Amino acid sequence: MGPAVVAKPQGEGFGLAHYARCFKGIVWREALRFWHQRERFVSALVRPLVWLFIFASGLRSVLGVSIIPPYETYVLYDVYITPGLMAMIALFAGMQSSLSMVYDREMGNMRSLLVSPFPRWFLLTSKLAAGTAVSAAQVYAFLLIAYFWDIEPPSPWGYLSVLPALILAGLMLGALGMLLSSLIKQLENFAGVMNFVIFPMFFASSALYPLWRVRESSPWLAFFSELNPFTHAVELIRFALYEQINFLALAVVLGATIVFLSAAIAAYDPSRGMLKRREGP
Amino acid sequence: MSFSPPDPEAACGQPMGAISSALEVAGVSHSYGKRKALIDVSFSVRRASFCVLLGLNGAGKSTLFSLITRLFAVQKGIIRIFGFDVNRAPGEALRRLGVVFQQRTLDLDLTVLQNLSYHAALHGISAQDTKLRAGFVLDQVAMAGRAHDKARDLSGGQMRRVEIARALLHHPHMLLLDEPTVGLDVKARADILKHVRGLVAQESIGVLWATHLIDEIEPGDDVVLLHEGKILDHGNVAEVAARAGAPDIARAFKRVTGIAGEGTPWDQP
Numbered sequence: 001m002g003p004a005v006v007a008k009p010q011g012e013g014f015g016l017a018h019y020a021r022c023f024k025g026i027v028w029r030e031a032l033r034f035w036h037q038r039e040r041f042v043s044a045l046v047r048p049l050v051w052l053f054i055f056a057s058g059l060r061s062v063l064g065v066s067i068i069p070p071y072e073t074y075v076l077y078d079v080y081i082t083p084g085l086m087a088m089i090a091l092f093a094g095m096q097s098s099l100s101m102v103y104d105r106e107m108g109n110m111r112s113l114l115v116s117p118f119p120r121w122f123l124l125t126s127k128l129a130a131g132t133a134v135s136a137a138q139v140y141a142f143l144l145i146a147y148f149w150d151i152e153p154p155s156p157w158g159y160l161s162v163l164p165a166l167i168l169a170g171l172m173l174g175a176l177g178m179l180l181s182s183l184i185k186q187l188e189n190f191a192g193v194m195n196f197v198i199f200p201m202f203f204a205s206s207a208l209y210p211l212w213r214v215r216e217s218s219p220w221l222a223f224f225s226e227l228n229p230f231t232h233a234v235e236l237i238r239f240a241l242y243e244q245i246n247f248l249a250l251a252v253v254l255g256a257t258i259v260f261l262s263a264a265i266a267a268y269d270p271s272r273g274m275l276k277r278r279e280g281p
Numbered sequence: 282m283s284f285s286p287p288d289p290e291a292a293c294g295q296p297m298g299a300i301s302s303a304l305e306v307a308g309v310s311h312s313y314g315k316r317k318a319l320i321d322v323s324f325s326v327r328r329a330s331f332c333v334l335l336g337l338n339g340a341g342k343s344t345l346f347s348l349i350t351r352l353f354a355v356q357k358g359i360i361r362i363f364g365f366d367v368n369r370a371p372g373e374a375l376r377r378l379g380v381v382f383q384q385r386t387l388d389l390d391l392t393v394l395q396n397l398s399y400h401a402a403l404h405g406i407s408a409q410d411t412k413l414r415a416g417f418v419l420d421q422v423a424m425a426g427r428a429h430d431k432a433r434d435l436s437g438g439q440m441r442r443v444e445i446a447r448a449l450l451h452h453p454h455m456l457l458l459d460e461p462t463v464g465l466d467v468k469a470r471a472d473i474l475k476h477v478r479g480l481v482a483q484e485s486i487g488v489l490w491a492t493h494l495i496d497e498i499e500p501g502d503d504v505v506l507l508h509e510g511k512i513l514d515h516g517n518v519a520e521v522a523a524r525a526g527a528p529d530i531a532r533a534f535k536r537v538t539g540i541a542g543e544g545t546p547w548d549q550p
Binding site (some may be wrong): 117 | 353384387388391395399400403406
């Protein structure tokens with residue numbers, strides 16, 4: 001074997017440079033995969049654009065949104081739902097990531113990742129970060145198109161100030177997707193995620209209508225919407241576009257990210273979680 | 282082949298001074314719910330040796346591989362790779378291990394080189410070393426000319442060769458191959474077997490080769506007979522055959538397992 005090409009391991013642990021290479025490799029692979037599945041990018045954009053151009057346009061004259069923070073004036077309906085559609089992109093990206101992990105598991109690719117000598121929490125967190133980067137890129141592509149529809153934040157700085165919110169929302173929803181991927185046994189079962197996770201999360205939130213309006217018609221639905229972490233992801237993005245911080249939303253999104261990610265890491269731990277109960281990762 | 286008795290108390294995860302075993306499996310049992318897949322399995326693989334894990338489908342070979350690679354946690358017993366306990370020091374154990382799973386694990390959308398680069402990153406290898414090393418291992422398996430082809434464009438045998446190259450990329454001391462020749466034609470099987478045997482001779486890599494194909498065993502090999510989750514015997518081929526009172530390993534396996542008589546696939550070709 002090639003002498004001195006790569007030193008044989010001598011028992012020393014990994015340094016920061018090794019971790020950085022591993023992280024870079026996982027992000028690079030996700031980016032490559034995304035590049036190879038460009039139709040994913042298009043379909044990820046088509047969904048919110050249909051909502052924006054058709055649904056919101058149809059309702060903009062019917063529905064007005066009163067002055068609620070962070071808005072200082074009345075806003076048109078399409079302006080109101082834009083943060084919700086941005087969060088929708090992150091939600092679908094997280095679920096797509098979950099679908100990919102289930103697919104990887106069925107195809108055997110997941111084993112390549114899991115037999116890496118790096119700690120599993122690091123591998124999963126790196127994968128999550130890679131998915132979040134892809135999700136954020138999709139959102140910015142959506143914002144670019146929305147700009148030509150005259151939908152933009154009040155100042156150009158809004159494009160920058162929304163980035164941390166997009167990252168946090170992407171991490172939270174990606175971690176949820178990762179957790180779901182550990183619970184789904186077969187690819188065929190993924191349709192259930194659409195019915196039991198994506199649709200309830202999206203519709204029972206402030207993405208399409210403000211909660212005060214929901215409360216007027218159904219206090220119970222408003223209550224559940226307030227418990228829904230997706231609502232807080234939407235509000236975090238909404239405020240960030242206006243260069244403001246919604247601290248309640250920030251706390252909920254951070255907390256939910258920690259809970260979902262911890263549960264996903266536990267689920268992928270070979271001595272605990274689903275891998276222990278299932279006959280194969 | 283040597284055997285070390287289970288010694289959970291001594292499983293400190295530290296490399297032992299002069300470690301003779303590349304892989305040590307001691308008192309390992311594993312269950313899926315109530316179904317017992319492995320029962321008190323113990324054997325070891327010497328450094329720089331070719332050891333065949335022989336068993337029928339469903340014997341527990343893949344479960345054992347999943348435990349060695351820490352896809353599953355060891356429920357009972359100890360597995361050490363060069364003295365490192367896979368449960369307590371998984372990083373140190375896994376970095377010494379190259380694995381070829383029974384199921385194809387290449388990313389079909391990536392090129393051969395991209396698959397190798399991804400694997401290298403998962404072992405913390407720098408881009409420069411990856412480039413050098415990938416060229417070398419692909420050359421070893423005669424796949425250097427396909428480095429930029431997508432994995433999905435390769436034949437089954439070529440994919441296997443790439444998977445072997447990938448498993449060797451991080452310079453492992455021990456190689457696990459789970460039914461690596463299943464589904465391949467006779468020539469591809471022979472080529473892969475010859476290449477892996479060459480690794481043992483030329484690069485002192487310990488190999489655990491799981492198979493149900495008796496003709497992949499050679500007289501000088503070590504062999505572990507696994508049947509219904511239990512180790513029936515292990516040792517040099519000649520020793521195992523002699524202990525079973527059989528003239529060859531095929532008949533020894535039939536005798537110790539009690540499987541069907543003449544005319545089965547277990548007869549020597």
